[in-house]
Amino acid sequence: MHICFITHEYPKSGFPHGGLGSFVKTIGEALVTKGIRVSVVGMNYTSCYEETTASGVSVYRLKRSTVKGLSWWLNFKAVTAKINEIHKLHPIDIVETAELGLAFLPKIKEIKYVIRLHGGHHFFAEAENRGVNWWKGFQERRSFAKADAFIAVSKYVKTHTEKYLSYRNKPLGYIFNPINTDLFHPIAVPTVPFQIVFAGTVCEKKGVRQLLQAFPLVKEQFPAATLDIYGRDWLFPDGSSYRQMLMEKELPKLGDFATSVHFHGAIAFESLPSKYAQANVCVFPSHMETLGLVAPEAMAMGKPVIFTDRGPGPEIITDTVTGLLCNPLDSQDIAEKILWVFEHEALASEMGEKASREISSRFAVDAVLNKNIDFFKSLIGKKI
Structure with a gap:
């Protein structure tokens, strides 16, 4: 099985990243230990192209466009080209991204496309009691229409997202994000009082x-x-x-x-x-x-x-x-x-x-990982 994650936040030394990047790193490295090929495609933090392999995960950091007014479109094209290139060398079974990630991504018929609900524009617009930006709203609706399946990281995000966006009766899993308990476990060090x-x-x-x-x-x-x-x-x-x-x-x-x-x-x-x-x-x-x-x-x-x-x-x-x-x-x-x-x-x-x-x-990573693998297998009908 080959899973390709799309994110611009994959952790890179010396650069800040968010929870999405941490999630992809944790689950990506865990999937590799199960013999699953993992690729990550996204725009680089710097203005150059980089290709690395870290803990078995193939990371492709693309050169970010700076063309005013068209950078979003050119960046999507760059991601599309890289996915096509990877797919020809090592056929991809699953492409996973966050809520807006499929908006302008052409689909390849052999691949199943999954949106994991990390909190999209409609979700936070409701949560923060502000209006929906028409452009971001359009992208999110377009992206959801292309998805073959969804994964919600909490019951709350699933319920509040569906107030605005339809899952179109597509498969939907409810799976917590994993915690790397090799890193996060009790450590016997003195506590700083107060x-x-x-x-x-x-x-x-x-x-x-x-x-x-x-x-x-x-x-x-x-x-x-x-x-x-x-x-x-x-x-x-x-x-x-x-x-x-x-x-x-x-x-x-x-x-x-x-x-x-x-x-x-x-x-x-x-x-x-x-x-x-x-x-x-x-x-x-x-x-x-x-x-x-x-x-x-x-x-x-x-x-x-x-x-x-x-x-x-x-x-x-x-x-x-x-x-x-x-x-x-x-x-x-x-x-x-x-x-x-x-x-x-x-x-x-x-x-x-x-x-x-x-x-x-x-x-724990193992428990959450198995739920993810089972969900992916149900989409592609493949034994690992």
């Missing part, structure tokens, strides 16, 4: 601003508390920095407490476990997620985790049993959950241990 750790894109929908607003409420009761924020910056449409906005508008409101807040920027995926390991509590007050990898990753390490009570939050965490759920728009509620962890050390530790066991059974 350290709060956030990881993820530094943007409004990840709840970073509300977390900053909650911090003084925690600091007043625990003066030694610190807040460490890891993740890439997000840019407004005019190119200005969201992180810079926080530093200019939100940090001054913290007064002297601002010196206990540290923005570390993006770090290597492999470095995340060490940051979680030393945290007293990991907090991810997202306004919306399709699934969210950071929460289950930190949970797999046995850390007390505070996650959003919105969207798929309750699918991941059983509140007060395997973690805590918070209202991501209520800084007071976020603060109260952090304070609970600081005030109930033994109970929080027990909660983290339960979380680690549950995540290992529900999100």
Whole structure:
């Protein structure tokens, strides 16, 4: 079997990437261990073509077009050409991409095309209570019409996407994203007392601003508390920095407490476990997620985790049993959950241990991998 993933976010040293890139890397490398050929095609982070093989995964990073007004079309053409080239050398069985990925991709009749619902334009338009952009909406509808099958990474993303887009009675699987438990597992290192750790894109929908607003409420009761924020910056449409906005508008409101807040920027995926390991509590007050990898990753390490009570939050965490759920728009509620962890050390530790066991059974690569392989086999009718 040969599976080709289309993504522009496949991790590359020295460049930030999102959860989609992490997912493809984790599942791609796992598929290779099962004897499955895996290719990844996407635009490069730099203005050149690169072809590499990493942990058995063939990665094709294409030269990104800079032609104003036509770059989107030329990039799609480049992806199409590369898929055709790969298919002639090593016939592809499955092409998988995210919601918009098939919009202008011509189909090859021998290949089954799968959309994995990571959270598309319609999904986040609804979640963030904003209008649907006609151009992105058109692309997504066109892409969905071409798909032969779909995979939802949570029940929530499946339900809320189908409010706007039809699955056309095509096969649909419900499969969590896998967690690399070789990386994310309990590590015996000293915990930094009262350290709060956030990881993820530094943007409004990840709840970073509300977390900053909650911090003084925690600091007043625990003066030694610190807040460490890891993740890439997000840019407004005019190119200005969201992180810079926080530093200019939100940090001054913290007064002297601002010196206990540290923005570390993006770090290597492999470095995340060490940051979680030393945290007293990991907090991810997202306004919306399709699934969210950071929460289950930190949970797999046995850390007390505070996650959003919105969207798929309750699918991941059983509140007060395997973690805590918070209202991501209520800084007071976020603060109260952090304070609970600081005030109930033994109970929080027990909660983290339960979380680690549950995540290992529900999100472990092998368990999730087999579900993916079975789904792919059902589409192509091939034995591996």
